[in-house]
Amino acid sequence: MADPTPARRLGAGATVTPHQLVAISGESVGVPDPGQLVHLELRRFAGCPICNLHLRSVVMRNDELAAAGIKEVVVFHSTDEELRKYQTELPFAVIADPEKKLYAEFGVERSPRAVLNPRAWPAIARGLGHSVGAVIRRKEKAPPIMHENGSLGLPGDFLIAPDGHVIASKYGTHAFDQWTVDEVLELAGSQTAGNRAAKAAAAPNAPVST
Numbered sequence: 001m002a003d004p005t006p007a008r009r010l011g012a013g014a015t016v017t018p019h020q021l022v023a024i025s026g027e028s029v030g031v032p033d034p035g036q037l038v039h040l041e042l043r044r045f046a047g048c049p050i051c052n053l054h055l056r057s058v059v060m061r062n063d064e065l066a067a068a069g070i071k072e073v074v075v076f077h078s079t080d081e082e083l084r085k086y087q088t089e090l091p092f093a094v095i096a097d098p099e100k101k102l103y104a105e106f107g108v109e110r111s112p113r114a115v116l117n118p119r120a121w122p123a124i125a126r127g128l129g130h131s132v133g134a135v136i137r138r139k140e141k142a143p144p145i146m147h148e149n150g151s152l153g154l155p156g157d158f159l160i161a162p163d164g165h166v167i168a169s170k171y172g173t174h175a176f177d178q179w180t181v182d183e184v185l186e187l188a189g190s191q192t193a194g195n196r197a198a199k200a201a202a203a204p205n206a207p208v209s210t
Contacts, residue, residue, distance in 0.1 A: 049127030123176035
């Protein structure tokens with residue numbers, strides 16, 4: 001199946017169309033969320049060892065993200081059925097997008113450099129090594145041999161404000177090129193600090209006592 005034509009890339013200041021998505025858990029997920037920031041990750045396929053390597057770091061610090069007012073939403077270009085084989089234990093919303101509509105809307109594409117870029121190779125080796133060990137210990141299912149929508153997807157990260165504007169975005173140049181948790185927290189902290197400064201500047205001057 002051919003990918004839908006991607007839209008232009010969304011940079012800081014762009015506005016995201018409101019979506020009411022359905023996670024593989026059945027949960028309804030609003031993007032944007034009027035009550036908190038959303039870190040939207042567009043990943044690759046269900047069971048992707050490289051994605052799983054990254055998402056383990058997110059799982060370990062998910063409480064920090066939640067405490068900072070950040071809701072994690074992760075999208076894969078696989079079906080609900082495939083995702084339920086691999087990603088059901090993730091503590092945040094996992095969205096199936098086999099038709100890659102969100103990828104097209106956010107301008108996230110695929111390229112051979114996803115896996116041919118030498119900077120991706122250490123993560124590929126580590127991800128596959130962990131997957132093989134986990135399969136041997138019967139902790140995980142083996143990664144799929146045939147990947148829905150292929151294995152050349154590039155990742156995309158978007159930090160979205162409650163009003164729907166994009167605070168920051170990152171378009172990966174290879175399969176393991178994404179924000180770290182520290183970078184997400186730093187971006188969210190800068191946004192919070194900026195909001196406080198704007199509110200302080202807009203507030204009327206306090207009356208001077210005599």
